[in-house]
Amino acid sequence: MSPLQGCLLVSALLFAIGFAGAVSRRHAILALVGIELMLNAANLNFIAFWRYGAHPEALTGVMVVIFSIAIAAAEAAVGLALIIAIYRQYKTSNLDEVKDLKG
Amino acid sequence: MSLPFILIASVTLLAAAAAMSLRNLVHCALALTVTFAGLAALYLNLDAQFAGFAQILVYVGAVAILIVFAILLTRSGDTPNQAILAPGWIYGIAISALVFTALGWAVLNSSALPKPAAPAPEATVKNIGEWLMSKYVLPLEVIGLLLTAAMIGAVIIALREMKTKMEGDRP
Numbered sequence: 001m002s003p004l005q006g007c008l009l010v011s012a013l014l015f016a017i018g019f020a021g022a023v024s025r026r027h028a029i030l031a032l033v034g035i036e037l038m039l040n041a042a043n044l045n046f047i048a049f050w051r052y053g054a055h056p057e058a059l060t061g062v063m064v065v066i067f068s069i070a071i072a073a074a075e076a077a078v079g080l081a082l083i084i085a086i087y088r089q090y091k092t093s094n095l096d097e098v099k100d101l102k103g
Numbered sequence: 104m105s106l107p108f109i110l111i112a113s114v115t116l117l118a119a120a121a122a123m124s125l126r127n128l129v130h131c132a133l134a135l136t137v138t139f140a141g142l143a144a145l146y147l148n149l150d151a152q153f154a155g156f157a158q159i160l161v162y163v164g165a166v167a168i169l170i171v172f173a174i175l176l177t178r179s180g181d182t183p184n185q186a187i188l189a190p191g192w193i194y195g196i197a198i199s200a201l202v203f204t205a206l207g208w209a210v211l212n213s214s215a216l217p218k219p220a221a222p223a224p225e226a227t228v229k230n231i232g233e234w235l236m237s238k239y240v241l242p243l244e245v246i247g248l249l250l251t252a253a254m255i256g257a258v259i260i261a262l263r264e265m266k267t268k269m270e271g272d273r274p
Contacts, residue, residue, distance in 0.1 A: 004217070006104045007149070008210040010112045014119055016203035021123030023195035024188050029128060029173055033135055036166065037119055040142050043154075051149045053217045056224030059231060063239055065146075065154045066231075069161050070246045074253030076166045080173040081257035087177040096189060 007048035015041035028086065028093045032079045039072045108148055115141030127182045128174045136167045150224065153231050 001009075015038050022034025043065045050061020087093050118137035125131050139162035146155035174180055189195075210216075235243050 001104060001211075002216070003104055003108070005210055006108060006112070007145075009207055010116065010145075012203055012206035012210060013116055015206070016199040017116070017119045017123055019202060020196050020199035023198070024192035025123065026187055026189045027128065027179065027183075029170060029177070029179070030123070030131060033122060033131065033170065036135075036162075037122070037138065040139070040162075043158075044142060044145060047146055047149050047151050047154060049217075051151065051224070059224075059234055062151055062154050062231060063234060063242075065151070066157060067242055067246055069154075069157050070250060073161050073165060074250055076169055077257040078253050078260065080169055081260040083173055084176050085260050093177045093179055 002052075004048055004052040007044060007052075011041045011044040011048065014038075014044065026094050026096055028083045028095050028098075029080070031095060032076065032083065035079075036072065036076065039068065039075075043068055108145075111141055111144045111148060115145065126187055128179050129171070132167060132170050132174060135170065136163055139163050139167065153228055 018034040018037030018041060020034075021037070022031045025031060025034070046061040046065050046068070050056055050059070053061075083093060086098055090098055092098070115138055118134045118141060122131050122134035122138055125134060139158065143155045143158040143163070146152075146158055
């Protein structure tokens with residue numbers, strides 16, 4: 001197994017763990033954490049393909065990862081603000097109890 | 104596949120599994136921090152120094168703290184008594200296992216993967232800065248705009264209750 005395949009397998013397992021957590025946990029914060037893990041798995045793929053792929057001098061993978069980290073930070077800020085707003089409205093952060101569109 | 108890679112990858116994956124399966128949310132946040140730090144170590148192991156340090160600054164420094172704040176503000180730091188898994192969780196686990204099987208099969212059997220021959224590429228901070236100021240200057244500006252919009256949006260969303268209360272007090 002080549003190093004690239006090792007990285008891709010680690011990233012696939014990380015993605016699967018994040019997906020399983022995002023869809024099967026009740027708590028809203030943990031769903032967001034699962035999405036963060038999936039984003040990180042994608043970043044690891046970019047870095048691995050940049051490192052072992054053709055034309056590493058173009059730095060494309062590193063650039064995409066830097067922009068992706070910035071977007072993930074923005075997403076985490078807005079998502080957690082939404083969770084706090086939902087908690088104020090419904091007094092719960094359990095995703096199954098948040099059913100109404102208009103509180 | 105070197106020994107450091109295997110060690111870092113196993114620590115990262117174990118911490119990720121712990122972050123998704125522990126009952127107490129504070130423990131989940133701690134395990135998530137270990138996952139982010141392990142990913143930063145993986146980036147450093149892959150010669151992407153700038154991305155590794157950006158990962159430490161943004162994820163270990165900011166996102167983990169933000170998640171801890173959200174846990175405290177929603178008062179969910181205690182260990183829950185009721186079930187932690189959503190109904191139908193078995194389908195979620197099954198689908199994620201299916202996804203991993205498909206991805207792993209594709210990775211192990213693909214003939215399109217590039218052959219590992221290239222030497223370690225140069226990704227100095229100077230190079231990255233030059234690229235950011237020349238070819239990637241438009242994405243850089245867009246990211247700045249996005250971060251500003253996200254900051255204002257997060258403040259407005261979290262302030263919403265106060266605003267409606269003020270409107271209710273007016274008549």
